[in-house]
Amino acid sequence: MLKIKEAKVIVTCPGRNFVTLKILTEDGVYGIGDATLNGRELAVVSYLSEHVIPCLIGRDAHQIEDTWQYFYRGAYWRKGPVTMSAIAAVDMALWDIKAKVANLPLYQLLGGKSRNGVMVYGHANGRDISETQEQVAKYIDMGYLAIRAQTGIPGLDSTYGVSNDKMFYEPADADLPSENTWSTEKYLDHIPQLFERLRISFGFDVHLLHDVHHRLTPIEAARLGKALEEFRLFWLEDTVPAENQESFRLIRQHTVTPLAVGEIFNTIWDAKDLIQEQLIDYIRTTVMHAGGLTHLRRIADFAALYNVRTGCHGPTDASPVSFGTLVHFDTAIPNFGIQEYMRHTPEIDEVFPHNYTFSEGYLQPGETPGHGVDINETLAEKFPYQRSYLPINRLQDGTMFNW
Ligand code: EZ4
Ligand code: CO
Numbered sequence: 566m567l568k569i570k571e572a573k574v575i576v577t578c579p580g581r582n583f584v585t586l587k588i589l590t591e592d593g594v595y596g597i598g599d600a601t602l603n604g605r606e607l608a609v610v611s612y613l614s615e616h617v618i619p620c621l622i623g624r625d626a627h628q629i630e631d632t633w634q635y636f637y638r639g640a641y642w643r644k645g646p647v648t649m650s651a652i653a654a655v656d657m658a659l660w661d662i663k664a665k666v667a668n669l670p671l672y673q674l675l676g677g678k679s680r681n682g683v684m685v686y687g688h689a690n691g692r693d694i695s696e697t698q699e700q701v702a703k704y705i706d707m708g709y710l711a712i713r714a715q716t717g718i719p720g721l722d723s724t725y726g727v728s729n730d731k732m733f734y735e736p737a738d739a740d741l742p743s744e745n746t747w748s749t750e751k752y753l754d755h756i757p758q759l760f761e762r763l764r765i766s767f768g769f770d771v772h773l774l775h776d777v778h779h780r781l782t783p784i785e786a787a788r789l790g791k792a793l794e795e796f797r798l799f800w801l802e803d804t805v806p807a808e809n810q811e812s813f814r815l816i817r818q819h820t821v822t823p824l825a826v827g828e829i830f831n832t833i834w835d836a837k838d839l840i841q842e843q844l845i846d847y848i849r850t851t852v853m854h855a856g857g858l859t860h861l862r863r864i865a866d867f868a869a870l871y872n873v874r875t876g877c878h879g880p881t882d883a884s885p886v887s888f889g890t891l892v893h894f895d896t897a898i899p900n901f902g903i904q905e906y907m908r909h910t911p912e913i914d915e916v917f918p919h920n921y922t923f924s925e926g927y928l929q930p931g932e933t934p935g936h937g938v939d940i941n942e943t944l945a946e947k948f949p950y951q952r953s954y955l956p957i958n959r960l961q962d963g964t965m966f967n968w
Contacts, residue, residue, distance in 0.1 A: 596661030598654035656857025675897035682927030685906035686711035710926035711772035790820030828878035874902030885917035889938035
């Protein structure tokens with residue numbers, strides 16, 4: 566028995582907000598987990614402090630599965646991003662502790678290495694096609710093998726995926742939600758031109774990806790998928806909002822462009838039909854929003870039965886704690902596809918010292934026992950929470966739309 570003595574929530578904002586749970590045991594071993602839910606951070610802080618931590622004290626840190634079930638079934642109120650982010654943080658911290666006690670890097674506890682490195686994709690974006698093209702060239706120079714390309718749309722002031730800072734993309738940009746404007750017609754006409762230009766300039770060796778960010782109807786998504794077929798995308802992401810999993814049946818009937826979805830899912834149930842009916846190619850659920858490593862493994866194993874591979878969400882709102890955990894997970898599982906990798910600023914990396922490294926298009930987990938990520942609490946304290954929201958999106962006539 567390795568008794569949990571104390572648990573605390575650390576909120577810090579070194580340029581953006583992060584919520585971290587630290588669990589300490591009687592033996593002095595501790596583990597940390599990421600509980601960041603972009604734009605709704607304090608809801609998870611309160612869930613953890615008021616409702617999770619009191620039940621954690623005195624439990625056996627080694628009983629990871631039982632603890633997961635305790636907080637999932639035990640809450641009575643199942644699922645949801647707040648609950649599942651809180652459970653995720655507990656789960657990550659407990660896996661960190663177990664691996665530290667075993668004196669092994671986390672991937673060893675998950676079955677050992679299945680590959681030599683974790684292929685990632687970076688984010689290239691620009692206000693217009695030429696600027697995006699320049700950014701893609703930069704990522705190729707930095708050694709990336711896969712690149713997500715987004716671009717501004719003529720006639721629209723701003724859109725998803727186009728940032729001011731090219732190296733450090735950050736959508737949670739305002740004290741109150743900023744507003745984007747959207748036109749599906751303009752978007753659908755423009756995006757095939759972007760990929761035509763990129764393929765002419767860079768050929769077919771580099772993997773190209775694109776994120777639609779839930780803005781189309783199934784038949785519009787089918788049209789886009791069809792129009793992009795000749796440019797052979799690695800994947801087309803989040804074409805439609807996925808509350809209706811059956812939407813993907815229609816898209817699938819019309820296009821062979823590979824489909825990815827799931828960054829906002831928080832349980833296996835959100836993806837069950839999509840996976841079982843083989844309606845998608847990549848599942849994007851991620852460690853801090855889908856119940857931690859324990860639940861993510863369950864999703865990945867289920868997906869493996871249907872030849873669906875993983876492509877875990879890895880935005881800047883995933884703290885280095887999540888990235889560390891993900892790189893171990895990606896290293897170990899058989900059906901890994903690709904890992905999203907949005908770099909953090911040097912300031913963030915200093916608050917969260919870590920052992921994963923990037924080189925020649927791949928991330929490596931490192932050999933430190935645990936997930937290999939720590940938090941400098943003294944430094945973290947210097948950056949108090951700052952409210953910041955993701956944007957909202959309206960049609961040109963003012964109708965509230967999907968961001
Ligand atoms: O909009 O993480 O694929 N990546 C994404 C992200 C999400 C943000 C939301 O917090 O869609 O940029
Ligand atoms: Co996305």
